[in-house]
Amino acid sequence: MEDRNFAVADWFDFRRAQDVLDAYNRGGGSALEADPFVARSLLPAGTGKARDFSYIAPELPELKSEACVGCMDCVTNCPDTAILGKAVTRDVLEKELLRIDDPDHREYVRSLFVETTKYYSSFEKRREKDPSVPEGAMFGIFIDPTKCKGCGECVEACGDHAALKMIKKTSDNLPRFRQAFDVFNSLPNTRPEHRIVKDHRDVMLSTDNLTYVGGAGSCMGCGEASVIRQFMAATTDVHGRNFGIVAATGCNTVYGSTYPYNPYLVPWTNSLFENAPADAMGIRSYWDVQGHPEWPLWVIGGDGAMLDIGFQSLSRLLTSGMNIKVLVLDTQVYSNTGGQTSTATFIGQEAKMSSHGKAIHGKTEGRKELGLICLMHPRTYVAQTVGPMAKHFYSAIQRANEFKGPAVINVFTTCQPEHGVADDMAAAQARLAVESRAFPVFTYDPDAGDTIRQCMSLNGNPSASRNWHTRKNKEGKMEPVTFLTWARTEGRFKKHFDKDGNPITETIQRAQQERLRNWWRLQELAGVENLDRKAAAEQASSAVSNAAKPQPTSAS
Amino acid sequence: MSPQVLSYLLTHHDVEGLDVLPWLRDRLPGLEGYEHDLLLSPLFTPDMDARLRCEETLGEFALEKEDVEEVLHRLAAREARFELLHDGESLDVELHPVLIARYVRLLHLDAGLPLEEAAAFRPLSPLVRLHLRDRAWHRPQSRALIPSLLGAALTTGLDFTEQVVFLTDFVRSHRPSSLADCVVFLANTAKAYEDDLEKHRSGARPFFDPELKGSHAGKWKVADETVARHERAIAMARGLLKAIG
Numbered sequence: 001m002e003d004r005n006f007a008v009a010d011w012f013d014f015r016r017a018q019d020v021l022d023a024y025n026r027g028g029g030s031a032l033e034a035d036p037f038v039a040r041s042l043l044p045a046g047t048g049k050a051r052d053f054s055y056i057a058p059e060l061p062e063l064k065s066e067a068c069v070g071c072m073d074c075v076t077n078c079p080d081t082a083i084l085g086k087a088v089t090r091d092v093l094e095k096e097l098l099r100i101d102d103p104d105h106r107e108y109v110r111s112l113f114v115e116t117t118k119y120y121s122s123f124e125k126r127r128e129k130d131p132s133v134p135e136g137a138m139f140g141i142f143i144d145p146t147k148c149k150g151c152g153e154c155v156e157a158c159g160d161h162a163a164l165k166m167i168k169k170t171s172d173n174l175p176r177f178r179q180a181f182d183v184f185n186s187l188p189n190t191r192p193e194h195r196i197v198k199d200h201r202d203v204m205l206s207t208d209n210l211t212y213v214g215g216a217g218s219c220m221g222c223g224e225a226s227v228i229r230q231f232m233a234a235t236t237d238v239h240g241r242n243f244g245i246v247a248a249t250g251c252n253t254v255y256g257s258t259y260p261y262n263p264y265l266v267p268w269t270n271s272l273f274e275n276a277p278a279d280a281m282g283i284r285s286y287w288d289v290q291g292h293p294e295w296p297l298w299v300i301g302g303d304g305a306m307l308d309i310g311f312q313s314l315s316r317l318l319t320s321g322m323n324i325k326v327l328v329l330d331t332q333v334y335s336n337t338g339g340q341t342s343t344a345t346f347i348g349q350e351a352k353m354s355s356h357g358k359a360i361h362g363k364t365e366g367r368k369e370l371g372l373i374c375l376m377h378p379r380t381y382v383a384q385t386v387g388p389m390a391k392h393f394y395s396a397i398q399r400a401n402e403f404k405g406p407a408v409i410n411v412f413t414t415c416q417p418e419h420g421v422a423d424d425m426a427a428a429q430a431r432l433a434v435e436s437r438a439f440p441v442f443t444y445d446p447d448a449g450d451t452i453r454q455c456m457s458l459n460g461n462p463s464a465s466r467n468w469h470t471r472k473n474k475e476g477k478m479e480p481v482t483f484l485t486w487a488r489t490e491g492r493f494k495k496h497f498d499k500d501g502n503p504i505t506e507t508i509q510r511a512q513q514e515r516l517r518n519w520w521r522l523q524e525l526a527g528v529e530n531l532d533r534k535a536a537a538e539q540a541s542s543a544v545s546n547a548a549k550p551q552p553t554s555a556s
Numbered sequence: 557m558s559p560q561v562l563s564y565l566l567t568h569h570d571v572e573g574l575d576v577l578p579w580l581r582d583r584l585p586g587l588e589g590y591e592h593d594l595l596l597s598p599l600f601t602p603d604m605d606a607r608l609r610c611e612e613t614l615g616e617f618a619l620e621k622e623d624v625e626e627v628l629h630r631l632a633a634r635e636a637r638f639e640l641l642h643d644g645e646s647l648d649v650e651l652h653p654v655l656i657a658r659y660v661r662l663l664h665l666d667a668g669l670p671l672e673e674a675a676a677f678r679p680l681s682p683l684v685r686l687h688l689r690d691r692a693w694h695r696p697q698s699r700a701l702i703p704s705l706l707g708a709a710l711t712t713g714l715d716f717t718e719q720v721v722f723l724t725d726f727v728r729s730h731r732p733s734s735l736a737d738c739v740v741f742l743a744n745t746a747k748a749y750e751d752d753l754e755k756h757r758s759g760a761r762p763f764f765d766p767e768l769k770g771s772h773a774g775k776w777k778v779a780d781e782t783v784a785r786h787e788r789a790i791a792m793a794r795g796l797l798k799a800i801g
Contacts, residue, residue: 056762058752062729066691067662069597104697108731111691117654118590125589149764159560160598167729168752168789170744176731199568199594217765219772254767338771389567417772422779431563460566462576463643470643471559478644 020260021050029260038259048215048263053080057150057220059166060177063112063141067163070116070139072201074154074164076390077427079225081214081263082147083154085205087119087137087194088187096187108176109183113138119194137194142184145169145177147214151221152424157388200234200394209233211241211265218255223414223426224329227387228252228300231327231409232266234397239296241266246283248276248301248310251336251415252329274309276301277317280324296401299326303344304334307370318377318406325400326408328370330439331415333492339418343368346438347511349492351418356495361507366514372521374408375444375456381407382444385460386434388427392441392460399445412439420491429490435462435469436486437519442526453527464523467516467532483512557642560598568594577647580640584649592652600655602662604686610663611682618668618689624660631656664689673702677710684720692728701727704735704800712795722792739800746793749786756783 023029037043061074061083075085088096093113100106115121120136127133141164150169158164167173195202203209212232218225235243244267247253253270256263271279280299287295299317306314306328317324333351334340341354345363350356354363371384381403383396393411400407412433414426421429433439441460448455463469468480487493487508488501496508503509523530557565557576565576569583587595602610619627636651667689674680674688693699705727709719726732730741755761756778763769 053764056764058748058762067601069593069658071594104695104731104733107695116590117593121654122588122590149762160558160601162601167725168745168748170730170741170748172741172744173730196590217763217768219764219768220762251768255765258765258767336768336771389563391568392566431559435559462562462566465575466643471557471562472641 017044017047017260018050021047024260025050025052043257043259043262045262045267046213046265048261049213051215051261052146053149053215054145054169054174054178057145057148058169059150059152060143060145060148060169060173061152061154061164062167063143064163064165065112065114065140067161068114068116068139068141069161069163070114070118071161072199072204073157073159073388073390074141075204076201076230077153077157077226077388079151079153079218079222079229079426080147080149080216081210081212081229082144082149083141084144084184084207084210085139085141085190086184086187086207087139087190087205089135089137092188093138096183099186100183105176105179109180112142112180113140115139118196118199123194134191134193137190140184142181143177144181144214145174149220150423153221153226153426156424157427201390203233203237203394204229206237209236211236212263213265214263215261216255216263217258217261218251219416219423221414221416221423221426222251222255223387223412223416223430224252224302224331224335225255226426227327227329227393227411227413228256230387230390230393231298231397232264234394235296235298235401236266238398238401242292242294243296243298244268244283244287246271246276246280246297246299248299248305249273249336250302250305250329250334251331252300252302254336273305275313276305276310277313277324277326281317281320281322284322284324293323297324299324301326301328302335303328303330303332303342303370304337304340307343307368314408315373315377318374318380318408321378321405323404324406326406328408328410329413330370330410331413331418332367333415333418335415335418344370346487346493347514348487348496348505348507350495351492361496361505362493364507367518369518371408371410371442371444372525374410375446375452377406379405379446380444381405381446382410383408383442384410384439385441385443386412386430386439388431389434389441389460392443396443399443403445403447418492420494421489429486432481432486432489434460435471435481436483437461437468437515438483438486440519440522442522452525456522456526458522458526458528464528465531467519467530483515484508487511557640558598561596562642564595564598576642577640577645580647580649589652589654593654593658596652596655597658600659602659607663607686608682610665611686614665614685616669616671616678616680616685619665621666624666627665628653628657628660631660667691667694670699670702673699674706676703677706681717683717687720687724690724690728692724695727695731697733698727698731701732701735701738705738705796708796708799711799714792714795718788719792719796722789723796735800739797742793742797742800746790746797749790749793753783753786753790756786 023032074083097106116139119139123136152166155164155166189207190205195205212229247270276299280297284297330344332344340352341363345351346367348362350362356362371382374380375382385393385396387393396409412430414429434441442458444456446455458464468482470478470480473479484503488497496505498504632653637648638651640647640649669688705723709716732738732741
């Protein structure tokens, strides 16, 4: 052992890494000799790629390609890099298909491809007028069964397109998925000209951008992991692998660095719960001195790290004006330590240290609004967003990367066990949190103007000039989507409702009022006139003036 | 407007002024075909009711490909419109040919029924016909299995139509090439569901990290509908296995 050279190059001794990974995949990791890399807390990049979950996950998604439009929502929302899309021309596809010996399997793989309007017809149509336009591409969706945990998030994201369905995984159909994924890997990468620039989700069409490779130990359907994948793809698309991550202790460091599996293909470090921003300031200074001021540096942390334990460190970073970006994975609870209350926890939410009892019904304090606090720091770009609102999310990441100074992207992320929602509901619950004003989205760009309202935008929130958004319920009647509408769908609030879903505590009503006031505050800052408040004020004013008018008497 | 469509609109287009319907009125006519497809296709995916209504009209017939083209041509010529409802207001919108094509394609009007193989089971109910038109049965090996599999389904004592739905999914997901394949694959399917059910009942769930398992184990409960669905699938697979012998 003493002869071993601990040089960085040794990390990339592929054979050594493969031996270790094979041993862990067989469950024989503890029989390995003492590893100097573990002792030094070093993990090779991207080793998560070698992890195989196929023996754990109970189900797999199956594609019905004829219904697929190539929207890429399934690929975008997958937390595990387990479902991927590719667009290739027909001749490239046919050439690859010829390499498959079994005609039945060849037909199966062919059936996974479809002529979508997005990647095929629109190109062919333009090509009729302009022969220089590339020919249309066949689009296919493929599953990596070694990465899929069977959460079903892709099926939920596909929604009414109805192109995906979960099926029971068995020893009989699993090999077919593996073989099909081998074909995906053999096919060339999607050509850049087939990416639709206007559609941000196409960033994941290039496999080069998938620098979060999967194989992380996150729970089924983890909302955090999907957001990290999206952030990684968007940043890689512009900067390649020339960026770094400083992770604050939290769930993301637990599932993201379980030896020997590393899902990241870029430099990543973790120090403590409370000091990631300070750690990043040191790295930034070093990189700048080394002549790499253009390399983006990101801090990733949960609400526990960024709103509570590391809040001071974050504030210091933002005040410094240093070119460091911060991605906050806001699950409104300490997810990795078993669900303790944080200052991001909503009023009425049940969490450890805020249990729902007879006298006190969950958390009583109001939620700290990190986004608003951050925008009050000197020249800081701030976005509050959710992953499934892809354009909003990707635009925020893109702007943060461009912005010469500190930026904070606060993202609502679903934590299934702590929120009490199903494995496939991360995206749906995040969207509903936006719709119900539980977690409104906004952007604040200090370079966009001189006043707060010039810098702030509420675009992305439905019915932004109203108190609540309204939509049809199952009975076909229009009804407002309130905080209660959303809270009713999450287990963490279930004790506030009776069996018919009616609110039964004063606390949950107070939570709704607090969220509405938060929304009013955002409207005011963004200069969005609230038509409901305006109407109510006019009505009140009219009532007052009517009351002030002299009343007719019987004599007159 | 469904939540999926609204969400798409708000997140992929810069809806100026935050008003959805005025934006659609002004901008929808200028969007490219693929943008119509991405935005509105969830509303133009025929559901089971629509497909059944179509099946009742089709009976045992299927259209030729040219006939489907003619249907598309005629529908486009009608310059069909539809109404989008949002926030209590409505907007009359011209239906893009891309959406007509999608809807018609997914009705499977030109998917022929395997009438010869299914002769013994006629008359076929609309729901059975709808499933037998599925591409999964067009594969020659699957088609050849229809007499044996549907014959077995008749003798299990379980609902015939429900078994046809189950078998359609089964042949699509497992692609058996012989009855011997079916026996093995059905047994493994039943076993896989049974193993899952045992885990559900014991409250165990898959975790992928021991530390997170320690923090969260016991906080999830599998939905009753999932358990019921698994129980039903086991009954189907075991019933068919017994019938096939």
